[in-house]
Amino acid sequence: MQPRTHVTLEDVARAADVSLATASRALNGMRVTPQLRDRVLAAAEQLAYTPNAHARALAGASHRTVGVICHDVSDPYFAAVAGGVMRIAGNNDLLVMLASTFRDPEREIAYVSMLRAERAPAILLIGSGFEDSRWERALDAELKPYLEGGGRVAVVSRHRSLKVDSVLPENRAGAAAMARALLDLGHRRFAVLAGPPALTTVADRLGGFRDELKKAGVSLDPADIVEGPFTRDGGYGAMTELLTRRSTATCVFALTDVMAIGACAALRDHGLSVPDDISVAGFDDIPIVRDLTPPLTTVALPLQQLGEKAMELALTENTGRRRRILRMGGEVVVRASTAKLT
Amino acid sequence: MQPRTHVTLEDVARAADVSLATASRALNGMRVTPQLRDRVLAAAEQLAYTPNAHARALAGASHRTVGVICHDVSDPYFAAVAGGVMRIAGNNDLLVMLASTFRDPEREIAYVSMLRAERAPAILLIGSGFEDSRWERALDAELKPYLEGGGRVAVVSRHRSLKVDSVLPENRAGAAAMARALLDLGHRRFAVLAGPPALTTVADRLGGFRDELKKAGVSLDPADIVEGPFTRDGGYGAMTELLTRRSTATCVFALTDVMAIGACAALRDHGLSVPDDISVAGFDDIPIVRDLTPPLTTVALPLQQLGEKAMELALTENTGRRRRILRMGGEVVVRASTAKLT
DNA sequence: CTCGGCCCTGAATGCGCTTTCAGTAAGCGC
DNA sequence: GCGCTTACTGAAAGCGCATTCAGGGCCGAG
Numbered sequence: 001m002q003p004r005t006h007v008t009l010e011d012v013a014r015a016a017d018v019s020l021a022t023a024s025r026a027l028n029g030m031r032v033t034p035q036l037r038d039r040v041l042a043a044a045e046q047l048a049y050t051p052n053a054h055a056r057a058l059a060g061a062s063h064r065t066v067g068v069i070c071h072d073v074s075d076p077y078f079a080a081v082a083g084g085v086m087r088i089a090g091n092n093d094l095l096v097m098l099a100s101t102f103r104d105p106e107r108e109i110a111y112v113s114m115l116r117a118e119r120a121p122a123i124l125l126i127g128s129g130f131e132d133s134r135w136e137r138a139l140d141a142e143l144k145p146y147l148e149g150g151g152r153v154a155v156v157s158r159h160r161s162l163k164v165d166s167v168l169p170e171n172r173a174g175a176a177a178m179a180r181a182l183l184d185l186g187h188r189r190f191a192v193l194a195g196p197p198a199l200t201t202v203a204d205r206l207g208g209f210r211d212e213l214k215k216a217g218v219s220l221d222p223a224d225i226v227e228g229p230f231t232r233d234g235g236y237g238a239m240t241e242l243l244t245r246r247s248t249a250t251c252v253f254a255l256t257d258v259m260a261i262g263a264c265a266a267l268r269d270h271g272l273s274v275p276d277d278i279s280v281a282g283f284d285d286i287p288i289v290r291d292l293t294p295p296l297t298t299v300a301l302p303l304q305q306l307g308e309k310a311m312e313l314a315l316t317e318n319t320g321r322r323r324r325i326l327r328m329g330g331e332v333v334v335r336a337s338t339a340k341l342t
Numbered sequence: 343m344q345p346r347t348h349v350t351l352e353d354v355a356r357a358a359d360v361s362l363a364t365a366s367r368a369l370n371g372m373r374v375t376p377q378l379r380d381r382v383l384a385a386a387e388q389l390a391y392t393p394n395a396h397a398r399a400l401a402g403a404s405h406r407t408v409g410v411i412c413h414d415v416s417d418p419y420f421a422a423v424a425g426g427v428m429r430i431a432g433n434n435d436l437l438v439m440l441a442s443t444f445r446d447p448e449r450e451i452a453y454v455s456m457l458r459a460e461r462a463p464a465i466l467l468i469g470s471g472f473e474d475s476r477w478e479r480a481l482d483a484e485l486k487p488y489l490e491g492g493g494r495v496a497v498v499s500r501h502r503s504l505k506v507d508s509v510l511p512e513n514r515a516g517a518a519a520m521a522r523a524l525l526d527l528g529h530r531r532f533a534v535l536a537g538p539p540a541l542t543t544v545a546d547r548l549g550g551f552r553d554e555l556k557k558a559g560v561s562l563d564p565a566d567i568v569e570g571p572f573t574r575d576g577g578y579g580a581m582t583e584l585l586t587r588r589s590t591a592t593c594v595f596a597l598t599d600v601m602a603i604g605a606c607a608a609l610r611d612h613g614l615s616v617p618d619d620i621s622v623a624g625f626d627d628i629p630i631v632r633d634l635t636p637p638l639t640t641v642a643l644p645l646q647q648l649g650e651k652a653m654e655l656a657l658t659e660n661t662g663r664r665r666r667i668l669r670m671g672g673e674v675v676v677r678a679s680t681a682k683l684t
Numbered sequence: 685c686t687c688g689g690c691c692c693t694g695a696a697t698g699c700g701c702t703t704t705c706a707g708t709a710a711g712c713g714c
Numbered sequence: 715g716c717g718c719t720t721a722c723t724g725a726a727a728g729c730g731c732a733t734t735c736a737g738g739g740c741c742g743a744g
Contacts, residue, residue, distance in 0.1 A: 006461075006491050008730055019694040024732060033692070048487035053459040054396040054405070055730030058699045063396070065439065065460070073415060073440070074425035074646075076630075083416035086442040090449060095456050097407065098415070098440035100428040107432060114437050117395040118407070119348075145390035149348050232633070265633045288418075291574070291607045293635035304416075350700055361724045366702060375722070397700035400729045 007049045015043035027051070057119060065095040066314065067115035070126040071103050075231070075258060076286040077303065081126050081156055084307025092315060103229075105135035112142045122152040122314035126307070128230070129158050131198040136161075154314040156306050159200050163323045165313040167306050169284075170330030171201060174299035175208030175253075178281055181297075181332045182251050183216050186341030187279065191224040191249035193238040193259050205255045205283060224249050228259065235262025243270055250278060250341055257282035257289050257298055264292070264337070275339035285333060294336035301329035349389045357385035369393070399461060407437040408656065409457035412468040413445050417573070417600060418628040419645065423468050423498055426649025434657060445571075447477035454484045464494040464656035468649070470572070471500050473540040478503075496656040498648050501542050505665045507655040509648050511626075512672030513543055516641035517550030517595075520623055523639075523674045524593050525558050528683030529621065533566040533591035535580040535601050547597045547625060566591050570601065577604025585612055592620060592683055599624035599631050599640055606634070606679070617681035627675060636678035643671035 013023035016039040026032045026040035043049075057063040068085055070078040082098060089096045097115065101108040108130075115123050123146065129136050140162050143153055153164040160166070182190065192209065195202045210220050224247050228238035235254055239262065242252070254260035260282030264274055274280050274294060282289060282298040289296035309326050318324055355365035358381040368374045368382035385391075399405040410427055412420040424440060431438045439457065443450040450472075457465050465488065471478050482504055485495055495506040502508070524532065534551065537544045552562050566589050570580035577596055581604065584594070596602035602624030606616055616622050616636060624631060624640040631638035651668050660666055 006730090007487075009732095010730080020731080021694060021696095021733075022692085025693090028732085031692075036693090050455060050458045050487070052400070052461060052730050053456070054399040054461060055699090056459075056732075057396040058394070058400055058701090058729090059731040059733080060699065061732065064456075072425065073428065074418075074421040074629075076416075076418065076421070079416040079418070079421040083414065083442065086415065087444070090442070090444065095439055095453070095460075096441060097437055099438060100425065100432070102429070102432065111437070113392060114395070114406075116392045117398075118437075119394060119396060145349075145392070232629070261630070261633050264635075268635070287416075287574070288603070288630050291603050292633075293606075293610070348700090352700075362701080363703080363724060363726095364722085367723090370702085373722075378723085394700050397729090398702075400699090400731090401701040401703080402729065403702065 006052065007047045009049070009051065011047055012040060012044045012049050015047060016040045063119050063121060064093060065097055065118065065120055066122040066124070066311075067097045067099065067111070067118070067120040068124045068126065069099045069101060069108060069111050069115075071101055071128075073098060073100050076288055077256065077258060077284055078126060080286060080303035081307040081310075084304035084309075085124060085126075085311045086307075087304070088308045088311035088315070103130075105130045105132070105139070109135075109139055109142050112139065112146070116142070116146050116149075116151070120151070122154070124310050124314060125153070125155040125158055125160075126310070127157055128195075128199045128201045131196045133198070152314045154310045156310045157201060165310075165318060165324040167310045167313065167326045167328065169301045169306070170327050171204035172208035174283065174301075174330035174332070175205040176212035177330060177332045178253060178283070178299050179209045179212035179216075181334055182253070182279070182281060182338065183213070183218065185251075185279070185338055187251040188218055188341075189224075189249045189251070190218070190220060191226070191242050191247050191252045192220065193235055193242075193252060193254040193263055194225055194227050195230050195234075195255055195259075196227060202255060209253060223247070230256050230259060232258050232262040232265075235259030236266045237262070239263035239266035240270075243267075251338065252278060252280050254280065254282045257284040257286045257296060260296055260298070260337075261289070261292070264296075274337050279338040279341075281338055285329075290335075292337070297335045297338040298333055299329070300331045300333045348394065349391045351391070351393065353389055354382060354385045354391050357389060358382045405461050405463060406435060407439055407460065407462055408464040408466070408653075409439045409441065409453070409460070409462040410466045410468065411441045411443060411450060411453050411457075413443055413470075415440060415442050418630055419598065419600060419626055420468060422628060422645035423649040423652075426646035426651075427466060427468075427653045428649075429646070430650050430653035430657070445472075447472045447474070447481070451477075451481055451484050454481065454488070458484070458488050458491075458493070462493070464496070466652050466656060467495070467497040467500055467502075468652070469499055470537075470541045470543045473538045475540070494656045496652045498652045499543060507652075507660060507666040509652045509655065509668045509670065511643045511648070512669050513546035514550035516625065516643075516672035516674070517547040518554035519672060519674045520595060520625070520641050521551045521554035521558075523676055524595070524621070524623060524680065525555070525560070527593075527621070527680055529593040530560055530683075531566075531591045531593070532560070532562060533568070533584050533589050533594045534562065535577055535584070535594060535596040535605055536567055536569050537572050537576075537597055537601075538569060544597060551595060565589070572598050572601060574600050574604040574607075577601030578608045579604070581605035581608035582612075585609075593680065594620060594622050596622065596624045599626040599628045599638060602638055602640070602679075603631070603634070606638075616679050621680040621683075623680055627671075632677075634679070639677045639680040640675055641671070642673045642675045
């Protein structure tokens with residue numbers, strides 16, 4: 001801000017005719033003669049004094065702004081998780097710096113660096129990592145000194161080689177459960193709308209699904225697995241590709257709800273009906289899918305809780321020597337987007 | 343963060359065997375003998391040095407973290423606007439502190455105060471204000487000294503009595519256009535899912551709609567106007583209430599898309615079909631409504647742009663003596679949730 | 685009435701950095 | 715070879731605050 005010179009503690013002290021130290025103590029609720037405290041408080045009020053958080057942080061008072069980094073706040077998945085983070089942060093008088101990387105690894109690292117510079121007491125990383133493992137290593141290199149400096153890091157749905165606390169969705173078990181649910185409906189020919197297999201989220205969900213299918217003697221044709229970005233348009237594109245390939249799958253499993261939404265849109269645009277012509281299932285249970293027509297069958301994740309727990313992990317000391325890992329969710333919610341195969 | 347003592351500039355200077363001043367200059371790209379600069383950079387790299395943003399801000403370098411306050415990041419409307427804000431912020435190497443107030447005025451004021459303490463160069467307020475005008479006054483009282491101190495404030499979809507730049511949706515014109523569109527479809531009996539009339543957003547949208555109807559000789563029965571919070575559940579509840587009242591309206595206009603989504607859910611739960619039994623229209627054009635079945639007729643707002651423009655306003659100096667006001671959007675997009683009345 | 689002890693206040697220090705200010709070495713013309 | 719300008723470097727000040735360390739009232743005890 002243009003230092004159009006702010007009201008400083010010194011101004012307040014002068015106005016109240018006390019020393020700087022007394023003013024500071026009065027404002028911070030330490031023992032001060034009531035009469036003096038009142039004078040200081042009145043002066044501060046009068047001058048619209050706001051302490052300079054930077055000076056305060058520099059002088060030793062702990063800084064109360066935590067950092068949260070996600071790919072895109074406007075994605076419902078991140079928005080929901082961020083909502084949970086903010087709830088806990090708010091309850092603890094913490095400000096949240098929320099950054100969107102727009103899936104640009106360089107930007108993500110830059111944000112970690114800035115947060116480090118801010119001396120944020122904690123950094124939360126939400127969402128899958130990047131395909132290229134070099135970026136992941138670069139990120140760890142940035143995180144390491146931060147951790148060594150006493151910073152706290154927690155991640156949601158993302159693996160790190162460093163010792164950081166994690167909140168992980170039950171990706172593998174959830175996908176397996178979904179496989180069973182779909183098999184129970186009578187489906188035998190499946191397609192999967194996947195993402196880059198380098199991501200553990202993809203590997204786990206796809207792996208869990210495929211393995212469970214295999215147990216039932218059903219195999220997944222590689223031609224029925226289409227990759228696309230984890231976005232609505234990614235789902236739309238992948239579904240379109242699948243249609244082009246004339247897949248005979250009776251059921252499509254999208255690895256994220258957002259992709260499933262895109263897939264449904266593609267199907268509608270091709271004049272196909274869900275679930276009459278083809279069943280669609282997703283993963284995440286973002287709030288909106290309940291209100292789709294038909295409502296989406298999906299693997300439920302307590303998104304808000306994911307964020308809450310991550311924030312809580314970052315706020316409490318990890319006294320043990322191992323990283324703490326919380327696994328959550330994974331229940332299949334069958335709704336109307338999947339039909340019994342007759 | 344626990345001052346487990348960080349690497350400071352002094353450490354770097356010592357390691358590179360130069361003075362503090364030289365180290366600072368080298369790191370900030372000022373003219374320094376190449377050889378010295380290299381030594382400093384190498385030392386910094388080696389020590390994983392990260393400048394302390396607080397010390398830096400205190401020492402006069404401008405602070406690059408702007409604040410954004412909205413009601414709830416997990417609401418698609420705010421998420422989309424915030425997305426736009428972040429895009430511009432990212433392009434300008436700005437960090438964004440995004441805070442969710444959860445519609446709690448006290449929390450909102452607390453956030454402004456914290457942002458003020460952070461000496462954030464700009465604060466963006468996104469979304470409607472509060473019903474109780476006392477809170478609005480309290481907010482203005484907090485904002486005023488900030489502005490006087492050189493802070494920049496921009497608001498989206500929210501009126502302030504102070505001189506702050508604004509980005510406003512074309513609420514009145516948009517609602518009027520929607521009225522015309524619905525009249526053109528043959529509807530004559532309308533219901534409105536509204537919010538607290540004290541909010542200008544509500545007053546403008548409802549007023550624009552009602553006035554346009556009146557021009558066509560159609561009046562709005564007060565019994566057909568139901569208030570509810572601007573949330574999915576608010577829409578659900580309001581629609582349910584409307585159903586209970588046995589309204590004869592053929593078309594429901596929800597003042598926000600999120601409410602419209604709730605309304606559609608309520609209708610579905612009551613076994614009614616959209617648009618066969620009743621037409622539904624919304625306002626905002628949040629991304630998801632395109633993918634609903636049926637896709638929602640709504641008044642389009644360029645949500646991302648709203649955020650982008652607001653950020654741009656906050657980033658550029660207002661040289662004029664009047665506040666800058668940008669009005670955007672307001673086009674009706676007719677989709678399948680509204681049907682021609684036969 | 686005096687002295688020790690307690691509590692509260694004020695002066696001074698330092699957090700890590702940017703930035704002036706002064707100083708020194710190098711470069712140039714004569 | 716001398717004086718002057720130019721170009722960097724280093725010492726030091728200060729941003730606003732929390733906090734330590736002394737000092738100075740006041741009390742009760744002796």
